[in-house]
Amino acid sequence: MVLNFTLNGKSIEISAPGDRRVVDLLREDFGLTGTKEGCGTGECGACTILVDGRSRLSCLMVAAQLHGRRVQTIEGVEKDGHLHPVQRFFIEKGAVQCGFCTPGMVMAALDLLAENPSPSPDQVREAIGGNLCRCTGYQNIVAAIADAGGKADA
8 A cells, every 4th residue: 555644744655554553664664763662552652643733552553544644753853953842841850761651751742732732730640641651650741741831832
């Protein structure tokens, strides 16, 4: 199947099996290894990407679902060598430890902040509820996302 979609701002045309998992397509065909496979069953959120601006679990999507869509991975978040405010606040607030969950957390945060630029800590917790972290206890992650609110387009 020939797929046409936008990936991190670039127009893409690729021939791939329509039933190929998106997480595999991104990692193996495009070398975008920031999208992690944690569980492969949609339970951990490590593979979160944005499709048309909304967070999606790439381990549960097939390549055919990308046709005609806009896809953003963690590699497409920083612009011109400058970290996105969400990424900066993750660093400043100590919300990054092992880093495995961080790309998925950042992508979920971007979706939340696009819909609600000034979320409360409870709204942040709800938005990242599908993203698991085994290292932090979530307080610093919640603080980083809440503090990035209102600055997401900077």
